[in-house]
Amino acid sequence: MKNSHIIEAQQFNKKALQEILSAADHIKERTERNLPLDLLKGKILGNLFFVKSMRTNLAFDSAMKRLGGNVSHVDFPETFSSELVGGDFEDTVRVVSSLVDVIVLRHYLSGSAKRAAEVSFVPIINGGDGPAQHPTQALIDLYCIEKLKGGIDGLSIAFIGDLMNSRTIRSLTYFLAKYSGIKIYFASPRVLKIQDDMKEYLRENNIPYHESLDHAEEFKEIVSKADILYLTQIPKDHFTNGTDDYGRSREIFRLTPSTMKIMKKDTYIMHPFPRDYELPVEIDQDPRAVYFDLIKYGQFLRMGLLCRVLGVPVD
Amino acid sequence: MKNSHIIEAQQFNKKALQEILSAADHIKERTERNLPLDLLKGKILGNLFFVKSMRTNLAFDSAMKRLGGNVSHVDFPETFSSELVGGDFEDTVRVVSSLVDVIVLRHYLSGSAKRAAEVSFVPIINGGDGPAQHPTQALIDLYCIEKLKGGIDGLSIAFIGDLMNSRTIRSLTYFLAKYSGIKIYFASPRVLKIQDDMKEYLRENNIPYHESLDHAEEFKEIVSKADILYLTQIPKDHFTNGTDDYGRSREIFRLTPSTMKIMKKDTYIMHPFPRDYELPVEIDQDPRAVYFDLIKYGQFLRMGLLCRVLGVPVD
Amino acid sequence: MKNSHIIEAQQFNKKALQEILSAADHIKERTERNLPLDLLKGKILGNLFFVKSMRTNLAFDSAMKRLGGNVSHVDFPETFSSELVGGDFEDTVRVVSSLVDVIVLRHYLSGSAKRAAEVSFVPIINGGDGPAQHPTQALIDLYCIEKLKGGIDGLSIAFIGDLMNSRTIRSLTYFLAKYSGIKIYFASPRVLKIQDDMKEYLRENNIPYHESLDHAEEFKEIVSKADILYLTQIPKDHFTNGTDDYGRSREIFRLTPSTMKIMKKDTYIMHPFPRDYELPVEIDQDPRAVYFDLIKYGQFLRMGLLCRVLGVPVD
Numbered sequence: 001m002k003n004s005h006i007i008e009a010q011q012f013n014k015k016a017l018q019e020i021l022s023a024a025d026h027i028k029e030r031t032e033r034n035l036p037l038d039l040l041k042g043k044i045l046g047n048l049f050f051v052k053s054m055r056t057n058l059a060f061d062s063a064m065k066r067l068g069g070n071v072s073h074v075d076f077p078e079t080f081s082s083e084l085v086g087g088d089f090e091d092t093v094r095v096v097s098s099l100v101d102v103i104v105l106r107h108y109l110s111g112s113a114k115r116a117a118e119v120s121f122v123p124i125i126n127g128g129d130g131p132a133q134h135p136t137q138a139l140i141d142l143y144c145i146e147k148l149k150g151g152i153d154g155l156s157i158a159f160i161g162d163l164m165n166s167r168t169i170r171s172l173t174y175f176l177a178k179y180s181g182i183k184i185y186f187a188s189p190r191v192l193k194i195q196d197d198m199k200e201y202l203r204e205n206n207i208p209y210h211e212s213l214d215h216a217e218e219f220k221e222i223v224s225k226a227d228i229l230y231l232t233q234i235p236k237d238h239f240t241n242g243t244d245d246y247g248r249s250r251e252i253f254r255l256t257p258s259t260m261k262i263m264k265k266d267t268y269i270m271h272p273f274p275r276d277y278e279l280p281v282e283i284d285q286d287p288r289a290v291y292f293d294l295i296k297y298g299q300f301l302r303m304g305l306l307c308r309v310l311g312v313p314v315d
Numbered sequence: 316m317k318n319s320h321i322i323e324a325q326q327f328n329k330k331a332l333q334e335i336l337s338a339a340d341h342i343k344e345r346t347e348r349n350l351p352l353d354l355l356k357g358k359i360l361g362n363l364f365f366v367k368s369m370r371t372n373l374a375f376d377s378a379m380k381r382l383g384g385n386v387s388h389v390d391f392p393e394t395f396s397s398e399l400v401g402g403d404f405e406d407t408v409r410v411v412s413s414l415v416d417v418i419v420l421r422h423y424l425s426g427s428a429k430r431a432a433e434v435s436f437v438p439i440i441n442g443g444d445g446p447a448q449h450p451t452q453a454l455i456d457l458y459c460i461e462k463l464k465g466g467i468d469g470l471s472i473a474f475i476g477d478l479m480n481s482r483t484i485r486s487l488t489y490f491l492a493k494y495s496g497i498k499i500y501f502a503s504p505r506v507l508k509i510q511d512d513m514k515e516y517l518r519e520n521n522i523p524y525h526e527s528l529d530h531a532e533e534f535k536e537i538v539s540k541a542d543i544l545y546l547t548q549i550p551k552d553h554f555t556n557g558t559d560d561y562g563r564s565r566e567i568f569r570l571t572p573s574t575m576k577i578m579k580k581d582t583y584i585m586h587p588f589p590r591d592y593e594l595p596v597e598i599d600q601d602p603r604a605v606y607f608d609l610i611k612y613g614q615f616l617r618m619g620l621l622c623r624v625l626g627v628p629v630d
Numbered sequence: 631m632k633n634s635h636i637i638e639a640q641q642f643n644k645k646a647l648q649e650i651l652s653a654a655d656h657i658k659e660r661t662e663r664n665l666p667l668d669l670l671k672g673k674i675l676g677n678l679f680f681v682k683s684m685r686t687n688l689a690f691d692s693a694m695k696r697l698g699g700n701v702s703h704v705d706f707p708e709t710f711s712s713e714l715v716g717g718d719f720e721d722t723v724r725v726v727s728s729l730v731d732v733i734v735l736r737h738y739l740s741g742s743a744k745r746a747a748e749v750s751f752v753p754i755i756n757g758g759d760g761p762a763q764h765p766t767q768a769l770i771d772l773y774c775i776e777k778l779k780g781g782i783d784g785l786s787i788a789f790i791g792d793l794m795n796s797r798t799i800r801s802l803t804y805f806l807a808k809y810s811g812i813k814i815y816f817a818s819p820r821v822l823k824i825q826d827d828m829k830e831y832l833r834e835n836n837i838p839y840h841e842s843l844d845h846a847e848e849f850k851e852i853v854s855k856a857d858i859l860y861l862t863q864i865p866k867d868h869f870t871n872g873t874d875d876y877g878r879s880r881e882i883f884r885l886t887p888s889t890m891k892i893m894k895k896d897t898y899i900m901h902p903f904p905r906d907y908e909l910p911v912e913i914d915q916d917p918r919a920v921y922f923d924l925i926k927y928g929q930f931l932r933m934g935l936l937c938r939v940l941g942v943p944v945d
Contacts, residue, residue, distance in 0.1 A: 037357070042667070044695055046688075054392045055410060058361075062414040065359055065385040070695040073388075073703075077684045090911075091904060095685060098925035099692040121922075274406060281405075292436075295413035352672070369707045370725060373676075377729040380674055380700040388703075589721060596720075607751075610728035 004123040004309045007113045008133045009171035014178040017142065023304030024143050024297075026314040031300065038068025039312050045071045046100035048093070049127075050078065050107040055273065056127045056137075059295075060104045063302035072100055090119045097121040102310055105129070123309040131165060136305065137272060138171030140298040145228055147297050148268045148290065154181035158222045160253050161187075161232035161278060163194040168272055169230065173198055177205045184209040185222045189249040191238050216252045223255075224262045229269050231255065233276045254278050260286055270294065319438040319624045322428045323448045324486035329493040332457065338619030339458050339612075341629040346615065353383025354627050360386045361415035363408070364442075365393065365422040370588065371442045371452075374610075375419045378617035387415055405434045412436040417625055420444070438624040446480060451620065452587060453486030455613040460543055462612050463583045463605065469496035473537050475568050476502075476547035476593060478509040483587055484545070488513055492520040499524040500537045504564040506553050531567045538570075539577045544584045546570065548591045569593050575601055585609065634753040634939045637743045638763045639801035644808040647772065653934030654773050654927075656944040661930065668698025669942050675701045676730035678723070679757075680708065680737040685903065686757045686767075689925075690734045693932035702730055720749045727751040732940055735759070753939040761795060766935065767902060768801030770928040775858055777927050778898045778920065784811035788852045790883050791862035791908060793824040798902055799860070803828055807835045814839040815852045819879040821868050846882045853885075854892045859899045861885065863906045884908050890916055900924065 012020075030037055045064040047057055052075075061071045077092050089112070097103060097120040105116050106127040113126035113133065128134040146152050157176060159169045163186055176182050184202065186194045190213045202209050212218040223229060234253060239246040255269065260283055271279055271291045283289050307314045327335075345352055360379040362372055367390075376386045392407050404427070412418060412435040420431050421442040428441035428448065443449040461467050472491060474484045478501055491497050499517065501509045505528045517524050527533040538544060549568060554561040570584065575598055586594055586606045598604050622629045642650075660667055675694040677687055682705075691701045707722050719742070727733060727750040735746050736757040743756035743763065758764040776782050787806060789799050793816055806812050814832065816824045820843045832839050842848040853859060864883060869876040885899065890913055901909055901921045913919050937944045 042696075042698075044692055054389060054407075058387055058389055058411065058414055061387045062359055065387070066357075068357075072688055072691045072695070074684060074688055088904075092684075094922050095903065095925065096688065098922055099688055099929065273410065274403075292409050292413055295410065299414065369704060369722075373702055373704055373726065373729055376702045377674055380702070381672070383672075588725060589718075607724050607728055610725065614729065 004311070005113075005117040005120075006123075006125045006135055006305065006309060007117055008126065009135045009138055009174040011135075012175070017139075017175060017178065020139060020301070020304060020308065021143050021146060023308050023314050024301040025304075027303045027307070028297075028300040030314075037066060037303075039307055039314065040064065040067040040069035040310065043069040043102070043310060044100040045069060045306065046074060046096050046103045047071060047127075048074045048077065048096055048103050048105050050076065050105075050112075053106050053128065056104070056106060059298060060125075060127065060302055060306075063299050064306060066299065067303055067306060069306070089115065093120050093124075102306065125305065125309060128167065131167060133171060134167040135171050136302065137168045138175055139305065140294075140301045141168060141172050141230070141270065141272075142175045143301045144270065144290075144294045144297045148294075149227060149266075152176070152179045152182075155179075155227045156183040156185065156225060157228045157230060158185035158187055158226035159194070159230050159232075160219075160222075161234050162192045162238070163188045163232075164192045164238075165235070166232050166272075169194075169232070170198060172230075173202070177202060177207050182207050185226055186211045187215075187219050187222050187253065188213060189234065189239075189245070189253070190214050191240070191245070192234065192249075214249060214252065219252055220259065220262060223259055223267075224264070227264075227267055229255070229263070229267060231269065231271045231275075231278050233274070234278060250277050254280070255283055256280065257282055260288070263288060319626070320428075320432040320435075321438070321440045321450055321620065321624060322432055323441065324450045324453055324489040326450075327490070332454075332490060332493065335454060335616070335620060335623065336458050336461060338623050338629050339616040340619075342618045342622070343612075343615040345629075352381060352618075354622055354629065355379065355382040355384035355625065358384040358417070358625060359415040360384060360621065361389060361411050361418045362386060362442075363389045363392065363411055363418050363420050365391065365420075365427075368421050368443065371419070371421060374613060375440075375442065375617055375621075378614050379621060381614065382618055382621060384621070404430065408435050408439075417621065440620065440624060443482065446482060448486060449482040450486050451617065452483045453490055454620065455609075455616045456483060456487050456545070456585060456587075457490045458616045459585065459605075459609045459612045463609075464542060464581075467491070467494045467497075470494075470542045471498035471500065471540060472543045472545060473500035473502060473541035474509070474545050474547075475534075475537075476549050477507045477553070478503045478547075479507045479553075480550070481547050481587075484509075484547070485513060487545075488517070492517060492522050497522050500541055501526045502530075502534050502537050502568065503528060504549065504554075504560070504568070505529050506555075506560070507549065529564060529567065534567055535574065535577060538574055538582075539579070542579075542582055544570070544578070544582060546584065546586045546590075546593050548589070549593060565592050569595070570598055571595065572597055575603070578603060634941070635743075635747040635750075636753075636755045636765055636935065636939060637747055638756065639765045639768055639804040641765075642805070647769075647805060647808065650769060650931070650935060650938065651773050651776060653938050653944050654931040655934075657933045657937070658927075658930040660944075667696060667933075669937055669944065670694065670697040670699035670940065673699040673732070673940060674730040675699060675936065676704060676726050676733045677701060677757075678704045678707065678726055678733050678735050680706065680735075680742075683736050683758060686734070686736060689928060690755075690757065690932055690936075693929050694936060696929065697933055697936060699936070719745065723750050723754075732936065755935065755939060758797065761797060763801060764797040765801050766932065767798045768805055769935065770924075770931045771798060771802050771860070771900065771902075772805045773931045774900065774920075774924045774927045778924075779857060779896075782806070782809045782812075785809075785857045786813040786815065786855060787858045787860060788815035788817055788856035789824070789860050789862075790817045790849075790852075791864050792822045792868070793818045793862075794822045794868075795865070796862050796902075799824075799862070800828060802860075803832070807832060807837050812837050815856055816841045817845075817849050817852050817883065818843060819864065819869075819875070819883070820844050821870070821875070822864065844879060844882065849882055850889065850892060853889055853897075854894070857894075857897055859885070859893070859897060861899065861901045861905075861908050863904070864908060880907050884910070885913055886910065887912055890918070893918060 110130040110132035112129040425447035427444040740760040740762035742759040
C-alpha cells in the first residue's frame with residue numbers, strides 16, 4: 001500500500017498530521033487572498049459511493065471543483081451492468097481506478113478502504129467504511145479545533161452522545177492523543193459508552209480522560225469546563241429496555257439555552273450533522289454555535305488533502 | 316430575504332423583468348458572436364432536487380456549464396445519510412448552501428423556495444415548488460414570446476388545456492399583466508378552468524380576458540385570433556364523472572393539421588412539455604411549431620439569470 | 631441520418647475504421663507527450679442512460695472531461711417529470727439534444743440508437759441498445775488488438791464463452807472481416823454458439839473460421855494457437871437442461887494457470903468485464919493478462935471518437 005492513500009487514523013504520525021493541517025492553511029490563504037486555485041486542472045476525482053452520503057459526496061465534489069478539477073460519480077455500483085453477473089468489489093475498484101486520478105470511497109463494510117487500496121491504480125481516500133473509520137472527517141474536525149482555538153495542545157474536549165458508534169470520535173481521539181496537555185471527557189448514555197479499546201489507548205498514551213454515564217449533574221460540569229463540546233445524535237434503537245431510558249438520556253445530553261449559560265465564552269460547539277433533538281435550532285444564533293461556519297474550514301482541509309494525495313504542491 | 320433570490324412571479328416589477336430579459340439578450344448576442352462565455356468560471360451551482368425533473372435539472376446544468384461554471388447535484392436528499400436520523404429541510408439547505416455559490420431548488424411542497432431563502436447562505440432559484448410557483452419557466456416563456464413576436468405589448472395569448480394546475484401559466488399571467496394592450500384567452504375543460512384569483516387579478520389590472528369552457532367552436536375562433544397558443548397536457552385523473560368527458564375534452568383542445576389551417580401565419584405554438592395527445596407529432600414540421608427551437612432561448616434566459624443572481628455583469 | 635452518428639458496426643468501411651483508430655493514436659500521442667488536451671472545452675456531452683451501465687457511463691464521462699469538456703447526466707428519463715404523463719422516447723431525445731452537443735445513448739431496446747439519430751439535433755453515439763449493437767466497445771477492442779499486436783492483418787482471434795448474446799463479439803467480427811489474413815475461432819457451449827448469420831457473413835467474406843462446441847481438447851488447442859483470446863461470461867440461465875451442463879461448460883471455457891502454460895508468449899487475453907468464473911484472479915499477474923491495461927487504450931479511442939463526431943480535428 002502506497003503512502004498516498006488515506007485509509008485510517010492510525011496511519012498518521014504527528015508530523016503527517018501537521019503537514020495536512022498546513023496544506024489546508026495554504027489553501028485557506030489562497031482562497032482568502034483570491035489567488036488562483038486551479039491546482040488540479042485536468043484531474044478527475046471518482047466519487048465511488050456504495051452507500052448514500054449527501055454531505056461527504058457533495059463536499060468532496062465541491063472541493064475538487066474549487067481546485068479546477070473534475071468529478072465523476074459512481075453510485076451503488078454493485079450492479080456493474082444491468083445484464084451480467086457480478087463485478088466483485090476489487091474489480092470495480094480496478095476498473096474505476098483505471099479511469100480517474102483519485103477515488104473517494106464510501107462503503108458499508110469495515111476494511112473496504114484498505115481492500116480498495118490494495119488493488120487500486122490511484123490513491124484511495126476513505127470517505128467512511130461502515131462502522132470502522134472516517135479519517136477525513138476526523139482530520140477536518142482536528143483542523144477546525146485548531147482554527148477555533150489557535151492550537152490543539154492543552155485543550156479539553158468533551159465527546160457527547162453516541163460514543164459507541166461514532167467513527168469520527170474514534171479517529172479524532174487517536175489524533176488528539178498525539179498532542180500535549182489534552183484532556184478528554186466522554187459523556188454518554190451507558191448503552192452508548194465509548195469502547196474499552198479507546199480508553200486503553202488513552203491510558204497507554206497517558207492522556208487523562210473522564211467518563212460520565214447518564215449523569216445530568218456531571219454533564220453540566222463538563223459543559224462548563226470543556227473547551228470544545230463535540231455533540232452527536234443519540235439513536236433510539238440502541239435502547240433495548242423500553243423508551244423511558246431513551247427519553248431520559250436525550251434530555252440529559254442536550255444543549256439548551258440554559259446549558260449555554262454555563263458554557264465558557266470561548267467554548268465552541270461542534271456537531272458532525274445531521275442533528276436531532278440534542279442540538280435545538282434555538283441556539284444556532286449563539287456565536288459559540290459554529291457548526292455551519294466550520295463547513296468552510298472542512299473544505300480547505302479536503303482541498304489540501306486532494307492536492308497532497310495527488311502530489312500537487314499547495315504552497 | 317435578499318433580492319438575489321428568484322422565488323415567485325410576484326417579486327418582479329416591470330423594470331426587473333426587463334432587466335432579466337435584457338441579460339438574456341446579452342448572453343444570446345455573446346453566443347451568436349462566439350464571444351467568450353466563461354463568466355461563471357470557478358463558481359458552483361448546486362442542483363438540489365427533492366423530486367425528479369429531467370428538463371429543469373438538465374437545462375440549468377447545461378446553462379451553468381455553458382458559462383464555464385460547475386454543477387453539483389444533490390438528488391432526493393431526504394435521507395441525509397444512510398445511517399442517521401433526520402436532517403430537516405432547513406439544515407439541508409444550510410449545509411448545501413455552505414458548499415456551493417447558488418442553488419436551484421425543486422421541491423414537492425408549496426413555499427419550500429421561500430423557506431430555503433430564509434436560511435440559505437447563497438441565492439436560491441425556485442425551480443418549482445409543488446403546485447405553487449415555477450417562476451423561471453414563466454420568465455423563459457416571457458422571453459420566448461418577446462423574441463418570437465419582437466415585443467410583448469399588444470399581444471393576445473391563449474392558454475389552453477389544464478389551466479387549474481399549471482404553475483407556469485399562473486406565473487406568466489402575472490408577468491403579462493404588466494404590459495400594455497394584452498388580451499388573454501383561457502380555453503379549458505370546465506374541471507380544469509383557471510382559478511378565480513387569477514381572473515380577479517386580471518380585472519384589477521384592467522387586462523381583458525375571455526374564458527371558454529369545453530366549447531369546440533369557440534376554441535377554433537380563439538386559435539384563429541390569438542398571437543400565441545400556449546398548450547398544456549390535459550390530465551385524465553381530474554375527470555371524476557367517467558371517461559366520456561375526458562375523451563370529449565381532449566378532442567376539443569387538440570391541435571391538428573386542420574386546426575393549423577385556421578391559425579394566422581405569424582401565430583406561434585408553445586408547450587412546456589412533456590406533451591400528450593394535445594400536440595400530435597404531425598404538426599412538428601410546421602414553421603409555427605417552435606417548441607423545440609425555443610429551448611435554446613430558454614438557455615439564454617437561464618444563463619442570464621444565473622449571472623444576475625451571482626452579481627456577475629453580462630454586458 | 632447524418633454521418634456523424636455512431637450507430638452500428640455495419641456503417642463503417644475500412645477507411646472509416648482506420649480514420650477512427652488514427653484519431654485514437656493522435657490522442658494517445660498527445661497524452662504521452664503531455665500536450666494540451668482541452669480540445670472540447672465548452673462542449674457538453676449528454677450521457678442519456680435508460681439502463682444502468684457503470685463502465686460505459688463512467689468511461690465516456692471521464693473521456694469527455696480529459697478533453698476539457700463537460701458532461702450532463704440523464705439517468706432513467708422514462709419519467710420525464712414526476713407530475714406529468716409521458717414524454718415519449720423521441721421527445722426526450724429532441725429535448726436533450728437541444729441542450730447538449732453530443733449524446734451517448736444506452737437503451738434496452740434494439741434500434742433505439744437509430745431512432746434517436748433520426749430526431750436528434752446533435753450526434754448520437756450508441757453506447758449499447760439492448761441485444762443489438764455496442765459499436766463503441768467493438769471499436770475499442772479493435773484498437774486494443776492493433777496496439778497489442780502492432781497491426782490486425784494476419785491475426786487469429788478466438789472468441790470464447792457466450793457468443794450468442796455478445797453484442798461486442800458480433801460487431802468486432804464485422805470489423806475484423808475487413809482485414810487480410812484473419813482467422814477466427816468460436817469456442818463456446820452448444821447452447822451459446824455464435825448465430826448462423828455471423829458464420830454466413832464470414833463465409834461470404836472469405837474469412838476462415840473454426841467453430842468448437844463443448845470440446846475441452848479442442849479448446850486447449852485453440853488456446854495454444856490464437857493470437858488473441860477474447861473471453862466472456864457464461865450465463866447460467868441459458869442452460870435449460872439442469873445445471874450439469876453448465877458446470878461442465880464453465881470448467882471447459884476457463885483460463886487457469888495450467889491453460890496459461892500452453893498459451894504462446896505473445897498471445898493476449900481480453901475480456902469486456904465484468905468477469906465471473908472464466909477468468910480467475912490467479913492469472914491477473916501474468917503479463918499476457920492485459921485486460922486492465924487496455925482500459926487506458928479504450929479511453930484514447932473514446933476521446934478520438936468524441937472529437938470526430940463533433941468535427942474537432944485531433945492532429
